[in-house]
Amino acid sequence: MAASMTSSSIMGTRVATSQRMAVQARATAVPTATLRQDAVRFAKAAGVGAASLALTLAAQAVTVKAGADGGGLQFDPSEVTIKAGETVTWKNNAGFPHNVVFDEDSIPEGASAGPLSHEDYLNAPGETVSSKFTTPGEYSYYCEPHQGAGMAGKVIVQ
């Protein structure tokens, strides 16, 4: 509410006659990345179930910790099962730097390891990377710095 009022006054308009108009007006002037937040904000303002809207926008997502809570060099959980089209997010948790590497020979045929991999090291606490999986099958991956320590995981896409 406060945010939409601020945006309205920045744009030189008086308080909008309705939340819907405010959202539409800002939609023409703000980067796409903020539109989703606007949609959720609008849903809240309109009394729509914001939680269900957010779920719809995000689809289903699974988060894997990079580095166990106790500091162990592992992905937690090391194996996750998702449906085709869903996304896995890795969150830098402990014992970093980590990265997430898929090799062509350990993913299903037709899938491409390059876009799924995140070879840049995760250095900051809580940093995240995500990959969307569209081809069903089993995908094995590992952390390059800790491959020798057995830091590896698997994504099963149904």
Ligand SMILES: [Cu+2]
């Ligand atoms: Cu690692």
